[in-house]
Amino acid sequence: MGSIENESVGGGKDFSGMAGNFDVDYQEFLRLAAEHRRAAEETREWSKPPRDWLARFQATYGHIADDVYEALGRYYHAREEAGLELAKSHDDTAEQLQAAVETFRQTEGNNVAEFNNTLPGHGSPGPHDPMPGSHPVPASHTPPPAHDATPAAPGHPPAAGGHAAGPTGDPNPQHESSGMSAAPNPTAGQQGSGMPAQSMPGVSHPSMPGSETGGPSAGTPGQHGVAAPTNSSAAVNDSIPPLSAFAPEGGVTSGTGRGSETQSPSAANEATEAVPAVVPTPFSSAVAAAKQKAAEPDYVVGDSVNEDLVLAKTLLGAVLAAVDTPVGMMWAVSVVRGPDGIGVFLTSNEGRGWLPAGLFLPRTVSTPWLWDEFLGVTEGSPWEGVADPARVLAEFGLAWGEKAGGATSALVSSGSIDPGLRAQLPEVAMEGMVAPNYDVDLRVATADTTDRLGLTGSIDGLKSLAQVPDSQVHARTVQMASDAHRHVSYHGARSAEAAEARRARDRILAMVHARQPVSRALWAELREADDLLAASMLTHRVDVGRVGLGELRIVDEAADLRDLVFERRCNELVLLLAEEPQPQVLRDAAYAHEQIVNHPTFVAAPAPVSAAPADRVARTAPPVGGVTAPSVSAPPTEAPPSIG
Numbered sequence: 001m002g003s004i005e006n007e008s009v010g011g012g013k014d015f016s017g018m019a020g021n022f023d024v025d026y027q028e029f030l031r032l033a034a035e036h037r038r039a040a041e042e043t044r045e046w047s048k049p050p051r052d053w054l055a056r057f058q059a060t061y062g063h064i065a066d067d068v069y070e071a072l073g074r075y076y077h078a079r080e081e082a083g084l085e086l087a088k089s090h091d092d093t094a095e096q097l098q099a100a101v102e103t104f105r106q107t108e109g110n111n112v113a114e115f116n117n118t119l120p121g122h123g124s125p126g127p128h129d130p131m132p133g134s135h136p137v138p139a140s141h142t143p144p145p146a147h148d149a150t151p152a153a154p155g156h157p158p159a160a161g162g163h164a165a166g167p168t169g170d171p172n173p174q175h176e177s178s179g180m181s182a183a184p185n186p187t188a189g190q191q192g193s194g195m196p197a198q199s200m201p202g203v204s205h206p207s208m209p210g211s212e213t214g215g216p217s218a219g220t221p222g223q224h225g226v227a228a229p230t231n232s233s234a235a236v237n238d239s240i241p242p243l244s245a246f247a248p249e250g251g252v253t254s255g256t257g258r259g260s261e262t263q264s265p266s267a268a269n270e271a272t273e274a275v276p277a278v279v280p281t282p283f284s285s286a287v288a289a290a291k292q293k294a295a296e297p298d299y300v301v302g303d304s305v306n307e308d309l310v311l312a313k314t315l316l317g318a319v320l321a322a323v324d325t326p327v328g329m330m331w332a333v334s335v336v337r338g339p340d341g342i343g344v345f346l347t348s349n350e351g352r353g354w355l356p357a358g359l360f361l362p363r364t365v366s367t368p369w370l371w372d373e374f375l376g377v378t379e380g381s382p383w384e385g386v387a388d389p390a391r392v393l394a395e396f397g398l399a400w401g402e403k404a405g406g407a408t409s410a411l412v413s414s415g416s417i418d419p420g421l422r423a424q425l426p427e428v429a430m431e432g433m434v435a436p437n438y439d440v441d442l443r444v445a446t447a448d449t450t451d452r453l454g455l456t457g458s459i460d461g462l463k464s465l466a467q468v469p470d471s472q473v474h475a476r477t478v479q480m481a482s483d484a485h486r487h488v489s490y491h492g493a494r495s496a497e498a499a500e501a502r503r504a505r506d507r508i509l510a511m512v513h514a515r516q517p518v519s520r521a522l523w524a525e526l527r528e529a530d531d532l533l534a535a536s537m538l539t540h541r542v543d544v545g546r547v548g549l550g551e552l553r554i555v556d557e558a559a560d561l562r563d564l565v566f567e568r569r570c571n572e573l574v575l576l577l578a579e580e581p582q583p584q585v586l587r588d589a590a591y592a593h594e595q596i597v598n599h600p601t602f603v604a605a606p607a608p609v610s611a612a613p614a615d616r617v618a619r620t621a622p623p624v625g626g627v628t629a630p631s632v633s634a635p636p637t638e639a640p641p642s643i644g
Contacts, residue, residue: 349389408428410430537568576592
């Protein structure tokens with residue numbers, strides 16, 4: 001066994017390169033604890049009854065509303081009790097997270113001490129070891145390998161980093177605050193929070209300039225894995241939000257590279273077996289299995305497995321296994337590497353990366369359509385309407401690189417990869433015709449996944465939905481379906497398929513508003529019209545194979561395709577009315593509604609105007625009694641004198 005020359009500041013040894021290692025991000029635990037405490041305070045504030053309003057209720061509405069007043073009192077009391085209980089749950093979770101951090105730190109210290117005692121000299125520096133605290137932190141993560149360093153696992157290149165035996169390339173992996181290198185936070189970018197760099201073996205660029213650990217990342221924390229900008233501060237301050245760190249547990253693509261190398265069972269070191277393992281999630285386990293399968297054929301020393309490509313293929317395969325893809329619809333996944341880590345992006349070629357209902361994606365996944373503000377795109381993207389989703393992600397990676405200094409490292413597609421795209425991006429690992437992968441089921445929600453609204457929805461929209469009681473789910477869904485249908489139908493139908501779909505929606509919505517049952521035949525008619533719309537979209541998508549990368553421009557022809565997409569989202573909203581009214585149905589409806597009304601080029605229909613009643617002037621009629629007819633005098637009866 002070769003000597004381990006990664007020396008920590010406190011004199012401990014770095015065993016990150018050993019099998020069975022794991023990565024614990026203490027800052028992530030503490031951030032989650034702070035979020036739970038903040039949620040507890042907000043919940044307590046929300047649960048407080050409106051005492052002032054209740055005090056004025058009886059004086060305002062009188063005793064006739066006493067029953068309503070008593071019911072309101074019971075409701076607000078129950079809400080306060082439930083809110084306090086929920087707030088207590090948040091506080092308990094925060095305390096558990098804080099305790100977990102302390103336990104991990106204590107366990108790590110004990111393991112380091114035990115590991116030092118197993119070395120010659122009981123932890124004293126060896127002949128090749130620098131004195132504690134004397135090892136400088138290198139400015140680059142790609143110096144030559146250290147002398148007598150531990151060899152890399154079979155099938156993987158030696159780890160990069162100054163005197164580093166592990167794959168992190170960090171000679172000081174045990175930070176002063178936690179004693180262990182922290183994996184990048186998927187929602188990093190808060191003020192004052194550090195974002196460790198990524199250094200994953202098996203990719204074209206094992207290190208990037210400026211990827212040293214530490215340094216505050218001036219981005220806005222996102223709700224959807226990658227820190228999606230939720231305000232304009234990033235654009236104003238020219239700060240670059242960090243890429244998401246896709247770091248599934250289980251040692252596959254750990255944030256700082258720890259555990260990213262898969263070793264054979266015989267390479268496991270007994271000294272690390274005492275370290276408690278982090279329970280892997282289903283998706284991270286699938287990535288681990290895919291990586292091991294990719295390395296199995298040869299296990300050649302020095303040969304590498306492109307982990308970014310494996311990650312992208314695993315995600316895309318799982319998506320294809322979970323969705324029913326209509327004719328002409330394709331999917332693509334890319335991995336983008338930058339100074340602050342990696343980002344995983346998914347898109348389809350329908351609309352602005354439309355995602356179907358019933359798909360639950362890892363929270364660290366993002367979509368290129370969330371970053372218009374950061375990229376300076378205010379009037380729609382030139383990528384909309386492009387037939388090849390891989391080209392969309394390639395264009396996004398190019399635009400992102402100009403802003404954040406990143407580059408696409410892997411790109412996979414459910415269709416074929418354009419040869420021209422391969423020629424323009426020779427350094428990117430690509431693979432087309434990816435098959436479905438049933439190792440993980442993305443149709444089932446887990447702790448590390450979220451639905452399509454959680455991935456792309458606005459914060460205001462999510463807060464609004466959280467306030468809708470279960471009894472109002474159906475009414476709110478009907479409201480969104482009717483609103484979208486009114487806006488889209490205001491503009492003339494551009495095709496016979498669109499007109500047919502509108503007629504079917506009109507009949508269904510009329511029956512729903514009248515509280516009449518909708519026949520199965522009418523639902524089937526709308527589904528058939530929607531299928532015809534999907535087929536008609538094939539001729540409207542644009543083939544940009546002859547256009548150079550980065551040269552796409554917005555064209556007017558995309559408006560026809562956009563209208564068809566809006567029609568399909570309206571169909572989707574109305575078809576959701578056939579489902580049982582559940583909170584998930586409401587979330588799916590909110591996603592489809594936002595795909596229309598939050599589109600950069602959306603033009604709302606004017607609000608309906610109702611004619612005001614004509615003003616009437618009240619006049620008092622004269623009394624009928626006492627009215628007498630005027631007297632009429634008869635003409636004289638005598639003949640007039642004659643003139644003689």
